[in-house]
Amino acid sequence: MSWFEPSFMYQVYPLGLCGAPYENDGVVVHRLRKLIDDGWIDHMKKLGVTCLILNPVFESTSHGYDTSDYTKVDCRLGENQDLADVVAACHEQGIKVLLDGVFNHVGRDFWAFKDVQEKRWDSVYAGWFEIDWNGNNEWNDGFSYSTWQGVPYLIKLNHNCFDLNNYLADVIRDWERDFDIDGLRLDVAYCLDRGFLGYLRRIANELSEKRGDKFLLLGETMFGDYNQWMGDELCDTVTNYECYKGLWSSMNSSNMHEVAYALERQSGSHPWDLYTGKHLLDFVDNHDVPRIATQLDDKKQLKPLYGLLFGMAGVPCVYYGSEWGIKGEQKFGDHELRPALDAPEWNDLTDWIAQLAQARAKSKSIVWGSYEQLQVAPQQLVFKRAFEDERVIVAVNASSEKATVHFDAQCGRGTDLISGVEHDFGGGSELEPCSVCYWICE
Known part of the structure; x- marks a missing residue:
């Protein structure tokens, strides 16, 4: 067990939220301080967040995943001190911080690649990339190179090169030393060499020992058996895309199965x-991916959907702005998914998510417990989470009408951790429209 299991994650795409220009204009503007000055960290604390995931913050050409310098905060966001101040402000509120580790590929403006462009095979950094000296590309470099999923300006790094890996290890150590971060989100971890992931695990273990606290590795994965990238020698945890699809699709199709x-x-x-x-x-x-308020056909189902998210096994993560229901289509450039926002807002959905976070924090069963399905119907799902001497029954009603669910609670009464209302399990349990209950058994 570590600080991660009971955490509530909050994800921010800084270049978007802070209103940075899409293309790097080379002008230093201290936009990252918006997280402090415009109340975003206070908002996270009020919501119940315990860990902030920051998407790319280091110097890049455009969207952050085309890194040009791992050691310098993107000038569109400010300077290194701005990032240090944001992390310190989060820590003052009891919020840990993960940075986005983009280690599979870099941009064409990456300093080591520019050295290769100039010196070709005589560059000491030539081995950092997978280069075909007999090829060429649309920029007429006189050579070609491996890319991430065929995107020509995302140049794949060669993790068979120990010099590269040692350089990246030093980068991570410097991030931990200079910014006091608590771990990394590993971008496209499913593309990373398992040997390199194992190397990162050793670096993370080294930093954990130094800190006396878990230095987390969160891997981005989408498909297949997640155990390929997760374990004692690999990532601590990974992104659960399998359940992501099932969560919203079950609501839209009235198929909780x-x-x-x-x-x-x-x-x-x-x-x-x-x-x-x-x-x-x-x-x-x-x-x-599309904002959930856009993805859901019936917006009244946002509350039961978030109730299921916070009640299921795993660690919940909320994307900035979605807690009050902003919309966004997935289009070229993904600008709608990563919008500039002024100050955070608060409405009944935000209030509901804060209540869910409080309820989850009260329950060791919801955080660490087993999972047992009790009843499933087209628009209802009931399951039990249990840990040590505590049992919690999570009941979800995605219907716009009241529903009665029948299951063996193995106890006579319970209290809803969300509302505090007592409940008698005898004769079936009635659920309000588009609602969720977390009943702790008495």
Whole structure:
């Protein structure tokens, strides 16, 4: 167990939220301080957030994932001291901070690649990339190179090169020393060489020992068996895209069996369950997918959806602005998914999410407990989470009408951790429209 399991994550795409120009104009503007000055950190504290995930903050050409310098905060966001101040302000509020580690690829303006462009095979950094000296490219470099998913300006790094890996290890050590960060989100971890992931694990363990606290590695994964990238020698945890799809799709199709199958497959008590006790990162949207308020056909289902997110196995993560229901389509450039926002807002959805966070924080069963499905219907799902001597029943009603659910609670009464209302399990349990209850058994 570490600080991660009971945490509530909050994701911010800084270049978007802070209103930076899409292309790097070379002008230093201290936009990152917006997180402090415009009340975003106070907002996170009020919401119940315990860890902030910052998407790319280091110098890049455009969207942050085309890094040009790992050692310098992007001038569109400010300077290194601005990042140090943001992390310190978060820590003062009890909020840990993860940075986005973009180690699979860099941009064409990356300083070592520019040295290769100038000196070609005589560059001491030529081995940092997968280069074909007999090829060429659209920029007429006189050579070609491996890329990330065919994107020509995202140049794949060669992690068979020990000099490169040692350089990146020093970068991570410097980030921890200079900014006091608590871990990393590893971008496209599913593309990273497992040997390199193991090397990062050793660096993370070194930093954990130094800090006396977990230095977390959160891997971005999308498909396949997540155990490929997760374990004692790899990432601590990974992104749960499997349940992401099931969460919203179950609501839209009135088919709660879809997400129930995923939850049972991932976290149940069967021998074939894949991730029991491994605390995947759960989410309903992020900087790469449509905003959940756009994705859902019926916006009244936002509350039961978030109730399910905070009640299921794993660690919940909320994407900035979605807690009050902003919308955003996925289009070229993803600008709608990563908008500039002024100050944070608060409405009944935000208030509901804060209540869910408080309820989850009260329950060791919801944080660490087992998962047992009790009832599933087209628009209702009931399951039990249990840990040591505590049992909590999570009941979800995605219908716009009241529903009665029947299950063996194995106790006579309970109290809803969200509302504080006592409940008698005899004769069936009635659920309000588009509602969730976390009943702790008495």
